[in-house]
Amino acid sequence: MKLLLALLLLVVPGTAFWSLLRGLDPVGRLVVSIAAAIVLIAGTAQTMLILGTWSLHGGLIALGALSALLALSGRVHRRRQPPPAALPPRPVPAGANVTRQDLRLPHKEEAEDDDWLFKE
Amino acid sequence: MNVTVRAAGHPEGRSESTPPAPRVGRPVLFGIIGLMTLGTLLFWVPLRNVDMDAMSGHGLISVLPVATLIGAAALVLAFMWTLALPRPRVLLLSLQILILLCSLHGVTLALEPIARFPTSWQTAGLIEYVMRNGDVSWTLDARFSTPGFFAFMAFLAKAVGQNDLEPLLRWAPPVINLLYLVPYVLILRVLRATWRAKWLAAFLFLAANWVGQDYLSPQAFAYLLYLFFVAILVNWFRHHDERLQRPGRRRSGETRERTGGFWRVYNWLFSVKDPGELPAPQVAVRQQSILLFLLFGLILVGTAAHQLTPFLMTASCAGLVVARRCSLRGLPFIAGIVYAGWISFMTVGYWVSRKKELIDSIGDLLGNLTQSTSGRISNSSPQIADIQQLRILITLVIVTLAVAGLLRRRARGIDDRVALVLMLVPFSSLGLQNYGGEIALRIYFFMLPAACLLVAYLFFPAPFDAPAVRDPKIRIRFGRLRTGPWRHVPAVAAASLFALALTGGFLTVRYGNEKFEQVRESDIRAFETMLDVHRGPIGVVWLTGEDAAATGGNPNTMPWGFRDWERFQYTPVLANRANPGDVTPIVTAMQQQAAGGAGAFFITTRSNEDAQVLNTSLARDYATRMRAALDAAASQPAPKIKKVFGDRDAAVYGLVQQPAPAPVPGPTGLGLRSSPWTPAGMVYLPVLLGVLLARELRRLRLPPNDLRRLRPLTVLATPLLLSVVAVIVERFIVIK
Known part of the structure; x- marks a missing residue:
């Protein structure tokens, strides 16, 4: 029971952060959300301790508000921008099987032009 | 180079160009699962009948049943067998890693009724202090200058209503090691290596981690944050330089x-x-x-949680930047400023009294090294020395094999820069920390993620699964073992030998000091009794065989201070080697405590007695004779002391005439101090961090060749940085 409660405490900020990161792959997104949940809870607790305003309920409320804010900003962003139709497939789909012979190595001058435009 | 590359590692039907991997027969899978089950049973079932009292100075390994060791070997071999299969069985491998993790890091769960390792009980005491007071007290313990972890745990425990921290302590090692694997997966997946190398690295990361820093502690938490930090950096902020590389001068x-x-x-x-x-x-x-904001959060939380880890975060990030594998070139500055700011503003209480000592210790490289290697071996029993030497041997073997793995990969034309940087970076902490003997341990600990990977590369250096088919016209030596379905077997066999040796070594050295690192229920009850008998501050007298200045006067073999931390104070009393029956120094020390207004108690526990025998070569029967003498003194007519608690494992003696309970001082907070320039610094520091973060955000939005446009922010940041540095220096000089 207590374990479930603790998990719930971690899941709430984790899920909020999860909703922010739509472009990431599932595994990366999950790991990052776990990290974010830990950071949010620990950060809240530390801030309360340093400011001398330690209170359990205050902390829980702050955490909930923070999570709601994150989830809201993710939602607002999603509504403003329809989801991109998945990122363009990577030029090298074979993943691990790439060596420098297989990679197209653009010259520095080539890479300069407008590669970056497509980043977002 | 017109080889048609055929990946053996993809499941069927993933893509048309990759033909299906050879099927693995059911019997093989059943064999692996059977071996795994057998190993698990063999490992755990005999643990019920272990006699912990028979343990020698070599620690747990001296009482582990042979069946358990065979079980461990079976588990390792089943894992290795799975690595020899033609394609990864992710579910099976994960399950095996999980079982190995529980077996290696959780073996004491079945053997000891309560959580092991006295230091972890002290962490519990610090957490309990925060839970009870909602505040810290810098005067009580240096660890309170970085209270982040205690605040985190206290908040969690309080929120779910878990007031008894013992279960947390007990389950912490396996859970924390499991958590380490989460970011490690993220690090592993960006590497150009076969699945065999990656899974072997994950196993080695478990089995080579004998350091024992994975109990419930700030450093374990901060290490987790460090792994997350590095994982995010190498996943999403890697330099795209490899795309821009071209054969230059070197190929002319x-x-x-x-x-x-x-x-x-x-x-x-x-x-x-x-x-x-x-x-x-x-x-x-x-x-x-x-993700950049998350990295910043990790830096902040890590800095507030532990004093060494943020330095390594800064250094690893800087190392990746220098090696051109990280695009956030300003992040090391941010991390460094946060670190310096925290030390200057928040840990005043710690450094102000140690200014001279700190300055002296900086740069004392040689002293640190000799202290951490040789200093730990001297004047202890041969058994303890055996364990220490085995620890050093394992460390050296891991480092040597890692270097060999690196060279083998280079010979194959692969440049493992990220792994190299992550392995070298921890050495930068050698001269900087006032850590004394422990720093070598920490360096090994932080080297481990990269070192395990490089060791795995030694056995499986290929960047991808080798083509399954070769030209049959070309005859190669030992062709049957180097081609066809058996081609992985030699490497897996070699890796198995190493893994078996490492697992044996792990079980030996990880629990090598178990004789005095276990905590018995009586130890806890002894301290509880003191708290119950006397209200008010308590002066604890304990026995040591050598000058106890090294431990700061605290009995580091006892679970002291796990509750009501502020009420305890400790005085060691030197053992009288000539006459164990001489109780006068003990009574004198107790009377001194009582004169100071504290309830005086003498405590002796079996862990401490064993530790004194093993570490300071006290006579084996010293404790028995001393206890007999104390009992005799307590049963005299008109005794000065009385026995408050006593059983086989622990005994507590108190003065008959205790002073009246004195009030206990309340929490004193973080002990922040101000100087004339401090208010300015409090403004400059957040502004500087904001400007630097904005600079990194801008950098992410700029094309790679247009970094000139960062200059306005750089110009803005420079005077701010100088001001913050000036404030930090001013604080260091002015505050006395």
């Missing part, structure tokens, strides 16, 4: 003529290589910005 006509031994070695080391990492995944700038 001139270099082609360079032949001969020297140039062969030169080319082996420095010629054009494939990067050891896969091309970085493309993510949108928005995602990167969010």
Whole structure:
């Protein structure tokens, strides 16, 4: 029971952060959300301790508000921008099987032009 | 180079160009699962009948049943067998890693009724202090200057209503090691290596981690944050330099003529290589910005949680930047400023009294090294020395094999820069920390993620699964073992031998000091009794065989201070080697405590007695004779002391005439101090961090060749940085 409660405490900020990161792959997104949940809870607790305003309920409320804010900003962003139709497939789909012979190595001058435009 | 590459590692039907991997027969899978089950049973079932009292100075290994060791070997071999299969069985491998993790790091759960390792009980005491007071007290313990972890745990425990911290302590090692694997997966997946190398690295990361820093502690938490930090950096902020690389001067006509031994070695080391990492995944700038904020959060939380880890975060990030594997070039500055700011503003209480000592210790490289290696071996029993030497041996073997693995990959034309940086970075902490003997341990601990990977590369250096088919016309030596379905077996066999040896070594050295690192229920009850008998501060007298200045006067073999931390104070009393029956020094020390207004108690526990025998070569029967003498003194007519608590494992004696309970001082907070320039610093520091963060956000949005446009922010940040540095220096000089 207590374990479930603790998990719930971690899941709430984790899920909020999860909703922010739509472009990431599932595994990366999950790991990052776990990290974010830990950071949010620990950060809240530390801030309360340093400011001398330690209170359990205050902390829980702050955490909930923070999570709601994150989830809201993710939602607002999603509504403003329809989801991109998945990122363009990577030029090298074979993943691990790439060596420098297989990679197209653009010259520095080539890479300069407008590669970056497509980043977002 | 017109080899048609055939990946054996993809499941069926993933893509048309990759033919299906050879099928694995059911019998093989059943064999693996059977071996795994057998290993698990053999490991755990005999643990019920272990006699912990028979333990020798070699620790747990001296009482572990042979069946358990065979079980461990079976588990390792089942894992290795799975690695020899033609394609990864992810579910099976994960399950095996999980079982190995529980077996290696949780073996004491079945043997000891309560959580092991006295230091972890002290962490519990610090957490309990925060839970009870909602505040810290810098005067009580240096660990309170970085209270982040205690605040985190206290908040969690309080929120779920878990007031008894013992279960947390007990389950912490396996859970924390499991958590370490989460970011480690993220690090592993960006590497250009076969699945065999990656899974072996994950196993080695468990089995080589004998350091024992994975109990419930700030450093374990901060290490987790460090792994997350590095994982995010190498996943989403890797430099795209590998795309821009081109054969330059090194491939010109001139270099082609360079032949001969020297140039062969030169080319082996420095010629054009494939990067050891896969091309970085493309993510949108928005995602990167969010991740940048998360990195900043990790830095902040890590800095507030532990005093050494943020330095390593800064250094690893700087190392990746220098090696051109990290695009956030300003992040090391941010991390460094946060670190320096925290030390200057928040840990005043710690450094103000140790100014001279700190200055002296900086740069004392040689002293640190000799202290951490040889200093730990001296004047202890041969059994303890055996364990220490085995620890050093394992460390040296891991480092040597890691270097060999690195060279083997280089010989294959792969440049493992990320792994190299992560392995070298921890050495930078050698001269900087006032950590004394422990720093070598920490360096090994932080080296481990990269070192395990490089060791795995030694056995499986291929960047991808080798083609399954070769030209049959070309005859190669030992062709049957090097081609066809058996081609992985030699490497797996070699890796198995190493894994078996390492697992044996792990079980030996990880629990090598178990004789005095276990905590018995009586120890806890002894301290509880003191708290119950006397209200008010308590002066604890304990026995030591040598000068106890090294431990700061605290009995580090007892679970002291796990509750009501502020009520305890400790005085060691030196053992009278000539006459164990001489209780006068003990009574004198107790009377001194009582004169100071504290309830005086003498405590002796079996862990402490064993530790004194093993570490300071006190006579074996010293404790028995001393206890007999104390009992005799307590049963005299008109005794000065009385027995408050006593059983086989622990005994507590108190003065008959205790002073009246004195009030206990309340929490004193973080002990922040101000200086004339401090208010300015409090403004400059957040502004500087904001400007630097804005600079990094801008950098993410700029094309790679247009970094000139960062200059306005750089110009803005420079005077701010100088001001903050000035404030920090001023604080260091002014505050006395």
